[in-house]
Amino acid sequence: MSEPKDEVLAEYFTKAQLAEFLGTSPRTLDRWERQRIGPPRIKVGKLILYRRQAVHDWLAAQESQPVRTHRRVA
DSSP: OOOOHHHHHTTEEEHHHHHHHHTOOHHHHHHHHHHTOSOOOEEETTEEEEEHHHHHHHHHHTOOOOOOOOOOOO
């Protein structure tokens, strides 16, 4: 028995949905793809999809610790 299309696609963001989710533009996502710095994507024909869990994993990988500067005591 196959899953309904809506259930399968519920696991994915479209490019427009992901851009809105991240507060960026679809063109930014295209640029990130060219630079190979964005979240992994799936291309089915002309349809570009981003698996929600992969986006969350990518976001977690972007975390960085703040740079600490050492204060000199005079």
